[in-house]
Amino acid sequence: MKNLHFEDLKNTVCVLTGGGGAIGSSLGVYLSEMGIKMAILDLNGPRAKEVAEEIKAKTGNEAIGLETNVLDKNSLVAAKKIINTKLGKVNFLINAAGGNSPKGTTDLEQLENISEENLQKSFYGMDIDGFRKVYDLNFNGTLLPSMVFSTDMLDQGKGAIVNFSSMSAFHPLTRVGAYSAAKAAISNFTEWLAVHLAKQNIRVNAVAPGFFVGEQNRFLLYDEKTGKLSARGKKIIKNTPMGRFGEYEEIHGTVTYLLSDLAKFVTGIVIPIDGGFNAFSGV
Ligand code: NAD
Numbered sequence: 001m002k003n004l005h006f007e008d009l010k011n012t013v014c015v016l017t018g019g020g021g022a023i024g025s026s027l028g029v030y031l032s033e034m035g036i037k038m039a040i041l042d043l044n045g046p047r048a049k050e051v052a053e054e055i056k057a058k059t060g061n062e063a064i065g066l067e068t069n070v071l072d073k074n075s076l077v078a079a080k081k082i083i084n085t086k087l088g089k090v091n092f093l094i095n096a097a098g099g100n101s102p103k104g105t106t107d108l109e110q111l112e113n114i115s116e117e118n119l120q121k122s123f124y125g126m127d128i129d130g131f132r133k134v135y136d137l138n139f140n141g142t143l144l145p146s147m148v149f150s151t152d153m154l155d156q157g158k159g160a161i162v163n164f165s166s167m168s169a170f171h172p173l174t175r176v177g178a179y180s181a182a183k184a185a186i187s188n189f190t191e192w193l194a195v196h197l198a199k200q201n202i203r204v205n206a207v208a209p210g211f212f213v214g215e216q217n218r219f220l221l222y223d224e225k226t227g228k229l230s231a232r233g234k235k236i237i238k239n240t241p242m243g244r245f246g247e248y249e250e251i252h253g254t255v256t257y258l259l260s261d262l263a264k265f266v267t268g269i270v271i272p273i274d275g276g277f278n279a280f281s282g283v
Contacts, residue, residue, distance in 0.1 A: 010035035018097030020047030022214035103130025104178030138182035194268030210274025242275030
């Protein structure tokens with residue numbers, strides 16, 4: 001199969017949720033450079049529009065930015081109408097909206113000595129609404145856009161969805177209980193939907209980034225006061241065989257591959273992009 005220049009991607013339409021975020025905004029420019037018309041969706045409307053303008057200025061390709069809530073079906077349906085009118089039918093969906101919050105995170109890695117204070121900092125002190133919000137954003141925020149945008153793929157007899165899982169899906173990271181549960185659910189759902197839609201020629205895969213510094217995890221990786229690596233940040237680097245955090249650009253190639261016909265017999269997989277973190281036992 002000859003597809004050295006990703007010709008199949010040219011003039012296609014891709015919806016990118018969380019397109020205003022750290023990974024989404026850099027991925028949007030890259031995919032536009034491949035000739036894909038980009039619909040940048042984000043809860044932060046001004047940021048979505050700003051990213052779309054950046055894309056147009058950098059690549060000269062079509063792009064639109066829309067304020068959209070991935071947890072609200074009506075908002076997604078309204079966005080789809082605009083995308084269909086302005087860019088055409090949707091070929092690809094990338095579910096990059098997601099993230100963690102201190103409210104779904106415990107202060108303690110493990111509960112060792114029982115005291116009032118330690119219980120409060122452990123699982124027992126967790127804010128259930130915070131847990132629910134993190135879980136919903138990641139899981140339902142992947143489920144609902146998949147339901148809304150893949151209908152165009154059904155009509156066209158072809159399409160691809162790329163979800164964002166995480167290292168936390170393979171082995172849960174300490175402290176981030178809600179995020180880990182949601183990302184594990186995303187990996188599982190990726191396989192389920194891949195099977196469900198396989199006969200429709202709609203492929204569903206996921207990427208599982210390792211550690212990339214962004215706003216959502218900066219507070220876990222760096223000490224706020226000193227700006228130095230936190231104990232957790234140091235632990236991550238020690239357990240990443242390549243010995244560093246990732247650069248956002250290092251996600252682009254894998255996502256492009258999963259969208260393109262180069263991966264036309266690939267569905268239901270989760271690809272780690274992690275400098276070897278997931279392969280390393282720590283010894
Ligand atoms: P980010 O916080 O920079 O971007 C997330 C974007 O999602 C933001 O622009 C935010 O406004 C948007 N968003 C939040 N709630 C929304 C909603 N209800 N509707 C629509 N948009 C909403 O995060 P990022 O680092 O770019 O991460 C992107 C994806 O990659 C996330 O799913 C994240 O969990 C995953 N991930 C990131 C890392 C990392 O190291 N940065 C590692 C593993 C997985």
